[in-house]
Amino acid sequence: MSTGATTATPAAAEKARKGTSDRSRAENRLGLKLVAPAVILMLLVTAYPMLRALYLSLFKYRLSAPDDREFVGLNNYVTVLTDSLWWGDVFNTVVIMVITVAFELVIGFAFAMVMHRVVFARGIIRTSILIPYGIITVVSAFAWQFAFSLNNGFVNGWLPFIGEDFNWFGDKWPAMIAIMVSEIWKTTPFMSLLLLAGLAQVSEDTIEAAKVDGATWWQRLWKVILPNMKAAIMVAVLFRALDAFRIFDNIFVMTRGAQDTESVSFLTYRQIIEQFELGMGSALSVLLFLSVLLIAYLLVKLFKVDLASARGER
């Protein structure tokens, strides 16, 4: 078999490499040729622009007055990091990230448990769970904005402890709740599918054995099921947390950052596209990138996320 090396043990692969070094060199070349287009394209649109953002962030540079470009060193970073607006937006973004991921994890897990047990109507459940996943985020944002709206929304009428004339978008925290509801609604199904795949890895025999030994439902959940799907949970949390930190679409549609509901992504967009502050905006881009990197690092280190499984390696 020509591809024995993919599954062979390291020792056997070593032996094979010595025996057919020409062939393995050819395979090496072919492999690099096949992956080259994808790697070049991915780096062209991310690594190069990111380096350019790093460069531009050292300038005072307004697109409306491009000739006045002037080198200011790290001044843009100092301006951003000493501004309470940046820290307020970081706070908003982190709050949204923590709360939405927590809700998605709990609700998504409950959904996964239900889907795992369902024997009939699987197609219907699967289809409906994919609709929020596939729907455009902007559409979800509109649907929930209208649902919470003062004139046309059904939410005030349906919730018994909320007055008919309560304006959800008139104050910071109600508006944040509306934004988070839209975010949670749209992304919980994705979380539940990832958790369902993890749930399928837990052996039924182990659960059955725990049951025979007299473990209650709660004990089986905490002592058997959850520890056995830790890897799947961590990967799902990592993906969703980084995605939630980039929240933009919902805020753009529902509040446009009004009532102090701005996120870091929205601030960056506003500086560049609305204010034409490319220098300052680039500094924000770099800081946003570093924040995501930091969160990824913390999650991987603190929770020991097994990234090999996230990459689909064995």
Place this chain on the structure above:
Amino acid sequence: MRAKLGPSTIIGMIAILVWCLLPVVWIIMLSFKPEAETAAGSPQFLPKDWSWENYQSVLQDDLFQRALINSFGISLIATVLSVMIATLTAYAVARLEFKGKRVVLSIALAIAMFPVVSLVGPLFDMWRAVGLYDTWLGLIIPYMSFTLPLAIWTLTAFFREIPWEMEQAAQVDGATSWQAFRKVIVPLAAPGVFTAAILTFFFAWNDFVFGISLTSTTNARPVPAALAFFVGPDQFNPPTSTLSAAAVVVTIPIIIIVLIFQRKIVAGLTSGAVKG
């Protein structure tokens, strides 16, 4: 036995259905309310008078038609190109032994977590310099880069499951290598390629950040951006029911794809993320 169907499972199923469908039904109901009804304020769930007028005005709207064409064209082209490139990559990763394999997968993982908004500034600047701003190609390129990781994972997971020995077995039985590839490998690989294409299309169809920042006219503005900028005659009271009708129109393709391919999509979504 997991075939047991307790009351908790049935309640759970109903909860899932309500969760997933309520907002969709809500926006459909809104879309059937006449514009005058929502302008006056109509907090009840069902329309008082059912009307098709919003769909008529949306489908006749020139801006919306252009946005639909842009979205379909850009998403389809980006999907086809992205899946083709990802197929080469996934084949190499799944079948060949070469240096840098882990690097490729790590780059893909890093791109999947990349904060897209941080690219808005430099791309805006670069695209204007090279004339890609507000063109189809200007969106197709970033869509391809950002859908590649998902496509590569999905396809790699699928390709690892393919019994490649069958290709040789067919050759031993007298098939030419082209026949062996076409009759044996293509039918086995096709479902994976197809699933990757659906997921890629969803991503491109959903994009908002690039759509609003790299376009300025109907030349290339896709649907989500057009929806967000759709204000109607009165800027402070966006036309609720007309917008809802537009939202329903752009959701229909998603629902059709989901209805037909739900099994494949679920398999694709979960294959890359978890071992197995």
